[in-house]
Amino acid sequence: MSTTSIPAPRTGYSRHKSTRSKFEMFAWLFMRVSGIVLVILIFGHLFVNLWAGEGVQAIDFGFVAGKWASPFWQIWDLLMLWLAMLHGTNGLRTIIMDYAEKPGTRMSLQVILYIASAIVIVLGTLVIFTFDPCPAGADPALLASFCSAA
Amino acid sequence: MAKASTGTLYRGNEGMWSWVAHRVTGVGIFFFLLVHVLDTALVRVSPEAYNAVIGTYKTPVMAFGEIALVAAIAFHAFNGLRVILVDFSKSGPKNQKKLFWGVIIVWLIIMIAFVPRQLMHTFGG
Numbered sequence: 001m002s003t004t005s006i007p008a009p010r011t012g013y014s015r016h017k018s019t020r021s022k023f024e025m026f027a028w029l030f031m032r033v034s035g036i037v038l039v040i041l042i043f044g045h046l047f048v049n050l051w052a053g054e055g056v057q058a059i060d061f062g063f064v065a066g067k068w069a070s071p072f073w074q075i076w077d078l079l080m081l082w083l084a085m086l087h088g089t090n091g092l093r094t095i096i097m098d099y100a101e102k103p104g105t106r107m108s109l110q111v112i113l114y115i116a117s118a119i120v121i122v123l124g125t126l127v128i129f130t131f132d133p134c135p136a137g138a139d140p141a142l143l144a145s146f147c148s149a150a
Numbered sequence: 151m152a153k154a155s156t157g158t159l160y161r162g163n164e165g166m167w168s169w170v171a172h173r174v175t176g177v178g179i180f181f182f183l184l185v186h187v188l189d190t191a192l193v194r195v196s197p198e199a200y201n202a203v204i205g206t207y208k209t210p211v212m213a214f215g216e217i218a219l220v221a222a223i224a225f226h227a228f229n230g231l232r233v234i235l236v237d238f239s240k241s242g243p244k245n246q247k248k249l250f251w252g253v254i255i256v257w258l259i260i261m262i263a264f265v266p267r268q269l270m271h272t273f274g275g
Contacts, residue, residue: 032237035230042223051264055271056216057208061197064190081187088180095173116184124187127194135197142197 027090034083041080065133065144074128081124089117164250172229175222182219213272217265224260228253 048067050056067073092113100106134147192200206212232249236242242249 032234035227035234039227039231042227046220046223050216050220050271051267055268056213057271059204059207061193061200064193064200084183085187088176088183091173091176092180095177120184120187123191127187127191131193138197142201 034087038083062144068131078128085121164247168229168250175226178222220264224257228256
């Protein structure tokens with residue numbers, strides 16, 4: 001009696017090319033990778049700004065100047081800004097795709113989302129890089145102590 | 151909400167509610183983030199403008215807003231890690247309900263630690 005071989009299902013045959021786009025695969029992966037990095041960045045941010053010392057009560061212009069005097073916190077905040085905005089924008093894109101059914105609604109909500117995100121990312125990046133911790137003519141009492149050091 | 155006309159095994163259990171909460175907290179955090187980048191941008195206007203706006207974050211009402219924010223972020227973070235485990239770990243899908251209760255326990259620990267700390271910062275003590 002000869003053995004019959006049965007071909008494994010779903011091999012060597014497909015009706016049409018896969019419609020999965022590389023972009024959606026990338027977006028799915030990005031949510032997971034950026035998510036892990038954001039857990040570290042945001043819990044670090046919350047620890048320093050809300051938990052340590054006086055918490056939120058200690059935050060003022062001088063506090064921000066003190067942090068951004070160090071490239072460490074500049075890069076931390078820059079990375080947090082970009083990753084959080086892209087992660088959030090893609091999350092809202094997913095939600096728009098799920099609930100907005102009319103093509104016009106889908107399109108206009110997405111346009112509003114992308115414009116708002118682009119403005120916030122560009123504005124935030126400019127603020128981090130053009131920030132002046134010791135603006136000329138400002139009340140010295142509001143500035144970080146290193147501004148008045150000779 | 152997905153529009154299944156018939157009941158499914160998934161509906162109404164830990165899997166669905168964690169998914170709903172993940173969306174709700176995600177949207178909330180996103181809109182806070184838009185406002186937060188704008189208020190921080192005031193450091194480019196003047197120290198007075200920034201201090202005036204950040205001063206509103208120090209009021210008792212906003213102290214509870216910050217508790218809600220931390221609650222939303224902590225849930226979204228831990229449930230996000232749960233989603234990653236379900237996607238990438240071999241035993242993840244089988245244990246998704248246990249993982250959900252793990253998320254709730256870690257979230258509770260964070261909140262039990264943060265809430266008194268935040269109230270002490272705000273009301274003194």
